[in-house]
Amino acid sequence: MSLRGLLVGAVILAALGGAVWWSETKNKQDDTAKSDKEAPKIVTLKEDEVTRVEIRRREAEPVILQRGKDGWSMTVPTGTGSKSVRPDNESATSLVSSLAGLTSDRVVEEKAADLTSFGLNAPAVQVAVLSKDNKSKVIQIGDETPTAGGYYAKVEGDPRVFSLSSAAKANIDKSWRDLQDKRLITSGETNLSRVELVSGKGQTVEFGRSGQNEWQILKPRPLRADSWQVEELIRKVRDTKLSATATEEEEKTSASEFAIGTRVALVSLTDPSGAQTLEVRSKGQAYYAKSSVVETPTKVEKELADALAKSLDDFRAKKVFEFGFAEPSKVELQDNGKGYHFSKTGDKWWSNGKQMDGTSVQSLIDKLRDLQATKLTDSGSAQPVLLNITVVSAEGKRTEKAAFAKGPASWFGKRENESTTYEIDSKVIEEIQRAAADVKAPPPPSAPSAKK
Missing domain, CATH: 2.60.40 (Immunoglobulin-like)
Known part of the structure; x- marks a missing residue:
């Protein structure tokens, strides 16, 4: 083949390659534009400017989250009124994050004349979001879509009806139990100064912090403590949480069983903010716990009861020397x-x-x-x-x-x-x-x- 033929072939090949690249790039841009058009954001909010969230359900008082200087507070319905429940700040922040970037699957109708067919004439769930500028957005969620993969949704004052994925709905349609701080003890881990354990028989063992992860027995008399055992006791207590799946009926059962149960142990953790207590009782083969932080007793595992039902000797240091991992000189x-x-x-x-x-x-x-x-x-x-x-x-x-x-x-x-x-x-x-x-x-x- 002549040199001229090779050059002509190279030019043609380059032109074809450029055409293919342009075509693919154009298609991607068209697909992106189409995707953005079909899946617009339902609302656009700045997370740090959200001050209040209300989750409303038909024929029920709303769940209200309010942001303050010390974090979030929450008011929940009780059936006869409302009460204050401590929220989990991480869950509240996650909810606000989901609301701030809430995106639909697509626009179902640009101007819906009849909202009844979408279940939006009387929405099952409404989530109202208030910002610092006192402007509010109310997201309304209606019926499930025929494909069972999403829900109809709209924003109050906006004529459009959107299709919202089930996952997106789950991220914003929260019950107060979903948002509740389920910890029974909220005392800090690193700033605890005292731990007191009272057995079912009334024996009291008190520990005082002597250094980072180091403890001494103060009562019934000064003794060396096995610091690992004390830290393990603290961990078990701090890890105890309310059941995430308990029904109201199960909570009532836990409360009644705790009331007539036999004390296994009472533990008290003290930090600069004060003391918090956790009491564990047994009823038959079941165990229940109630703290000074949460008014509702909850069913707990036997493992917690075993961790608290220990004697003085269980917490005494058995090792003769304390140098541990500090290398001797x-x-x-x-x-x-x-x-x-x-x-x-x-x-x-x-x-x-x-x-x-x-x-x-x-x-x-x-x-x-x-x-x-x-x-x-x-x-x-x-x-x-x-x-x-x-x-x-x-x-x-x-x-x-x-x-x-x-x-x-x-x-x-x-x-x-x-x-x-x-x-x-x-x-x-x-x-x-x-x-x-x-x-x-x-x-x-x-x-x-x-x-x-």
Whole structure:
């Protein structure tokens, strides 16, 4: 083929490609324009300017959401009037967001002469939205469309009738229960200062926060607490919510069963705003809870009752040492006349001026970290002390000392200046003794390989 023929062919191919591109682009633009025309927005609102939302149903008082400086408030119908119910701010914000960008599937009629055929002469649901400028929009929802995939809708004062998808309707057609804050306890998690647990038998255990995620037992007497257990108790209480599916009849049953039930426990959480309480009662094999925040009792899972029905010993710290994940900088053991002294400088461990193998020191530290009692008592051991352990951690800010005596079948340990006695399996102490004795100097560096 000649050069001229190749050039002509290339020009024709480029022209055809351009035509195809233009055609596809034009079709996409036409489709977009058509889509925008067929699916116009029903209303256009600015979310941050919405101050009030009313959800009205035929022959019922409206659900009213009102935005204030501290968030949303809600007024709901009761059958004999109305009452104030705390809304879930996230749900209220989501509702407003759905209203602000409410889009139809299509326009059914530009100017509907008869609204009866659409169920819009007396709408089943009306959602009125008020903005800061006191302008309101009322969205009216009528009958379901024949295809069962949507609903007829219009805006008061606008002659157009729209088709609204079922999903879009569900996003704005909310009952007050959908919008209710279902938490039974609203106390903050990080700013709690006190937790009090009263058992069904009247035993009171009180905890005080001593640091981030750290707790101490205050009552019945000052004791070390297992902070993880206290945090787990708080989590269980704060996660308890009203049933999202309970009917009015089921709520009445829960209230009557709670009233005659047997107390399992009463827990109180205190933060800077005050104390909130949650009481759990049992009736047969079922459990019910009522809080000081929500007037309605609700049915709860046995798991919550089990979390609250714990004794003092369940919350006491079983571990002898508290350094946890704060790496120690010094470890000392006096083992029946044998002395072991390990101190850390930088990332290296030393003993009596000699560098030690870090892996073997870490093995000892891990065993000390995991050292815990099989049983706690408040009576000491008559046996002589054979083992003393000191651990310094938190960059030298925390020093923990414990002394251990050997009994007939177990060892008994006590922390310095504490009355609690920790009964410990003999094998565990023996492993610590071996780990201390096994700390050694690091292996010599490998000799460089000979050059070939």
